[in-house]
Amino acid sequence: MNYNWNWHIFFEPNPTGAGTYLDMLMSGLLLTIKTALLAWVIALIFGTIVGILRSLPSKTASWIGFGYVEFFRNMPLLVQLFLWFFVLPELLPRSAGLWLKQLPNAPFWTAAIGVGLFMSARVAVQLAAGIASLPRGQKNAATALGLTTAQGYRYILLPMAFRIIMPPLTSEFLNTVKNTSVAITIGLIELTGQARAMQEFSFQVFEAFTAATAMYLAINIVVVTGMRFLERSLAIPGYITGK
Amino acid sequence: MFDTLDFDVIRRSLPYLFLDGMSFTLMLTGLSALGGLIFGTLIALMRLSSYRLLGRIAGLYVDFMRSLPLVLVIFWFYFLVPYIGQWLTGASRPIRVGAFTSSLVTFIMFEAAYFSEIMRAGIQSISRGQPAAASALGLTYAQSMRYIVLPQAFRNMLPVLLTQTIVLFQDTSLVYVLSIPDFLGAASKVAQRDGRLVEMYLFAAAVYFAISCFASWGVRRLQARIAIVR
Amino acid sequence: MKHRHIIGCLIAGALCAGPAMAQELTGTLKNIKETGAITLGYRDSSIPFSYLDDNQKPIGYAMDICYKIVDAVKKELKLDKLEVKLNPVTSSTRIPLLANGTIDLECGSTTNNTERQKQISYTNTHFLTASRYVTKKASKINSIDDLKGKSVVSTAGTTNIKQLTEANAARGLNINIIPAKDHAEAFLMVETDRAVAFVMDDILLASLVAGSKAPGDYVISKDAFSKPEPYGIMLRKDDPAFKKVVDAATAALYTGGEGQKIYDKWFTQKIPPKGLNLNVPISSELKNEFAKPSDSPDPDSYK
Numbered sequence: 001m002n003y004n005w006n007w008h009i010f011f012e013p014n015p016t017g018a019g020t021y022l023d024m025l026m027s028g029l030l031l032t033i034k035t036a037l038l039a040w041v042i043a044l045i046f047g048t049i050v051g052i053l054r055s056l057p058s059k060t061a062s063w064i065g066f067g068y069v070e071f072f073r074n075m076p077l078l079v080q081l082f083l084w085f086f087v088l089p090e091l092l093p094r095s096a097g098l099w100l101k102q103l104p105n106a107p108f109w110t111a112a113i114g115v116g117l118f119m120s121a122r123v124a125v126q127l128a129a130g131i132a133s134l135p136r137g138q139k140n141a142a143t144a145l146g147l148t149t150a151q152g153y154r155y156i157l158l159p160m161a162f163r164i165i166m167p168p169l170t171s172e173f174l175n176t177v178k179n180t181s182v183a184i185t186i187g188l189i190e191l192t193g194q195a196r197a198m199q200e201f202s203f204q205v206f207e208a209f210t211a212a213t214a215m216y217l218a219i220n221i222v223v224v225t226g227m228r229f230l231e232r233s234l235a236i237p238g239y240i241t242g243k
Numbered sequence: 244m245f246d247t248l249d250f251d252v253i254r255r256s257l258p259y260l261f262l263d264g265m266s267f268t269l270m271l272t273g274l275s276a277l278g279g280l281i282f283g284t285l286i287a288l289m290r291l292s293s294y295r296l297l298g299r300i301a302g303l304y305v306d307f308m309r310s311l312p313l314v315l316v317i318f319w320f321y322f323l324v325p326y327i328g329q330w331l332t333g334a335s336r337p338i339r340v341g342a343f344t345s346s347l348v349t350f351i352m353f354e355a356a357y358f359s360e361i362m363r364a365g366i367q368s369i370s371r372g373q374p375a376a377a378s379a380l381g382l383t384y385a386q387s388m389r390y391i392v393l394p395q396a397f398r399n400m401l402p403v404l405l406t407q408t409i410v411l412f413q414d415t416s417l418v419y420v421l422s423i424p425d426f427l428g429a430a431s432k433v434a435q436r437d438g439r440l441v442e443m444y445l446f447a448a449a450v451y452f453a454i455s456c457f458a459s460w461g462v463r464r465l466q467a468r469i470a471i472v473r
Numbered sequence: 474m475k476h477r478h479i480i481g482c483l484i485a486g487a488l489c490a491g492p493a494m495a496q497e498l499t500g501t502l503k504n505i506k507e508t509g510a511i512t513l514g515y516r517d518s519s520i521p522f523s524y525l526d527d528n529q530k531p532i533g534y535a536m537d538i539c540y541k542i543v544d545a546v547k548k549e550l551k552l553d554k555l556e557v558k559l560n561p562v563t564s565s566t567r568i569p570l571l572a573n574g575t576i577d578l579e580c581g582s583t584t585n586n587t588e589r590q591k592q593i594s595y596t597n598t599h600f601l602t603a604s605r606y607v608t609k610k611a612s613k614i615n616s617i618d619d620l621k622g623k624s625v626v627s628t629a630g631t632t633n634i635k636q637l638t639e640a641n642a643a644r645g646l647n648i649n650i651i652p653a654k655d656h657a658e659a660f661l662m663v664e665t666d667r668a669v670a671f672v673m674d675d676i677l678l679a680s681l682v683a684g685s686k687a688p689g690d691y692v693i694s695k696d697a698f699s700k701p702e703p704y705g706i707m708l709r710k711d712d713p714a715f716k717k718v719v720d721a722a723t724a725a726l727y728t729g730g731e732g733q734k735i736y737d738k739w740f741t742q743k744i745p746p747k748g749l750n751l752n753v754p755i756s757s758e759l760k761n762e763f764a765k766p767s768d769s770p771d772p773d774s775y776k
Contacts, residue, residue, distance in 0.1 A: 003326070011394070064244075065387060068458060070459075071452075073455075073459075074412070074413075074452045074455035074456045074459065075448050075451050075452050075455070076413035076414065076416040076417075076427070076451055077413070078416045078417055078419060078427065078450075079416060079427060079444065079447055079448045082431075082440075082444045082447075082448075083444060083445070083448055086440045086441070087440065087441050087444050087446055090440070090441045091441070132447055138356070177312075178310075178311070178312035178313070179312070180312075180313060181312035181313075181314040182314060182417065184314055184420065185419060185420060190319070191310050192312060192315045195315070195318075196318065204320070205322050206323070209315065209319050209322075212315055213311060213315065213319075216310055216312065216315065217307070217311075218308050219310075220310035241403060241423050
């Protein structure tokens with residue numbers, strides 16, 4: 001393989017004048033985590049609302065939920081980001097569009113919202129399945145106790161459902177982390193973006209991508225291990241996974 | 244705002260968008276799904292094999308691929324595949340691999356990790372009695388897999404496999420990062436040449452949406468039919 | 474004695490030349506002969522060097538030069554037929570794709586500098602251009618310092634984004650640098666007010682402005698981020714046999730006057746797809762270089 005390996009490259013100064021190439025990658029890692037966390041919060045909020053809509057007895061509500069999920073699931077994430085980033089500001093009134101475009105961190109906000117909404121459809125599906133898996137008696141018992149529908153969801157159904165769908169939610173969170181890399185196309189310089197920039201500046205392609213790969217693996221291991229502990233402590237007694 | 248839009252640009256570029264762009268996307272989707280399914284099934288068999296080491300290797304491969312973002316994997320393979328080819332063929336220099344072949348290898352390797360998990364679940368859904376009966380009939384491991392287990396696993400998992408293929412269809416749009424003219428790449432080339440981002444991206448979104456919706460509706464129908472048969 | 478010396482030299486020369494001629498082809502030439510194909514890397518929107526026309530076929534000044542090189546390679550290898558494959562590249566993929574053998578020649582607008590020469594080689598220079606920026610007249614940016622704290626776009630993987638990054642650090646400008654995939658995308662960021670300026674080679678900026686919806690709205694800076702730097706067609710490093718053929722082909726093209734003709738075709742006449750005329754007559758520096766072709770990365774050597 002006629003390729004000049006140079007693993008010392010990580011400790012050489014990068015052209016941004018702030019530290020080494022390793023620092024560049026670390027700042028990318030940080031941005032990946034920040035974007036993913038914000039996107040995850042958005043995904044959880046919207047996913048919960050839509051998941052509840054889908055589980056309600058009302059036909060209209062479940063149709064709205066269905067439409068929402070289909071809308072965000074049937075378009076590639078990349079296209080969705082382009083819609084938010086390139087198309088939306090042009091369709092708004094000129095001043096609002098301009099304000100949106102000149103936000104100092106436009107790629108970051110667009111990426112977080114775009115990825116967040118994309119993932120919210122998947123959270124909604126998981127949550128609706130979680131609620132559907134609960135025995136009917138739970139809801140009936142809530143009603144019998146005099147709880148309103150809202151109270152029933154707040155105190156009975158949601159806490160149960162979320163604990164049941166913890167494992168799939170973990171992997172959806174990891175998907176969120178991975179999906180932030182699509183935002184490289186709207187100019188977000190997250191981990192993959194920094195690895196690409198490092199390749200462009202230093203020409204050390206494989207070193208740069210190896211380091212990024214290692215960092216993604218590390219995120220994965222940390223999240224999976226952390227969630228395993230959380231799942232164990234949150235497992236519902238009496239269920240197979242419970243104590 | 245719509246009065247300044249020029250939707251005629253879409254009509255003018257239709258032949259390019261579909262004959263070049265969409266045919267690239269569909270071909271890449273189809274061949275990757277096929278390759279991913281074959282390779283994924285092999286990985287699933289390795290994971291379930293009684294040789295612990297094989298299972299470990301297959302498990303590591305799946306976990307590894309599933310921890311990485313597709314964009315990073317696409318970059319990796321585009322730059323690495325010629326070197327792998329050189330290593331495999333023992334050539335003196337990296338072999339020449341075109342954009343299509345390179346993306347195809349990328350998606351097969353990447354999607355195999357996801358297809359293998361589906362096939363593993365499918366194989367595990369077959370009751371133990373079946374392979375036992377097969378071996379009692381004198382079928383070898385390969386024969387019992389080929390004639391008994393895999394056809395049923397594939398059938399049971401067909402809706403999930405097809406859903407994953409719809410995801411794959413959407414994921415192929417990511418070759419955009421390499422400037423390869425798939426459907427989205429073609430749309431963006433026209434968009435950037437004529438300064439018509441809004442029209443072209445809306446159109447691309449609508450096309451992806453229509454195809455995916457239609458396909459998932461088909462999968463839901465299929466699922467209903469299979470459910471009744473069983 | 475004298476004659477004997479000459480005869481001796483001739484014999485020695487013949488001995489050396491004999492095996493040299495029969496010597497097996499190496500590197501890229503060998504590869505081209507074996508596969509009967511050569512792959513050219515092209516760009517989406519490096520107007521007028523290498524870009525897509527209305528039928529999405531790559532055309533341009535650098536593409537024409539590359540096709541001349543292909544002819545020379547075909548002649549050198551005595552091939553009846555040589556298939557030309559085309560592969561799209563971006564500023565950020567071109568060097569790895571050349572190194573890993575996906576493309577054999579990169580026909581575009583790649584700045585030749587010492588740093589890149591450690592990775593790849595260049596043939597004789599085909600253009601000289603400085604790094605500047607384009608802004609909308611309405612945003613009233615008069616100097617590099619006016620970019621302070623603003624969003625500025627440049628194409629990922631270019632020398633320009635590196636110069637911008639370095640200037641940003643050195644002068645403490647606090648510019649928010651957005652990397653774009655290709656020149657057209659970067660220019661659209663300025664057109665749609667995503668960024669106030671686009672830092673790029675001035676010739677590329679001029680062609681993007683000329684091809685835009687309202688060319689009068691834009692202004693290209695007087696301030697430059699660099700001296701006029703040479704553009705070269707890239708080929709793999711450490712492949713002297715191939716470089717020799719390519720260098721000879723381009724040198725013959727430039728010194729023979731045909732280079733000037735191709736230049737005029739793309740820079741002083743109407744070009745597809747919009748029938749634009751860039752009106753950039755050949756500079757005296759490039760004219761000198763065409764008379765004495767050079768692959769030097771040093772901007773000062775072209776003065």
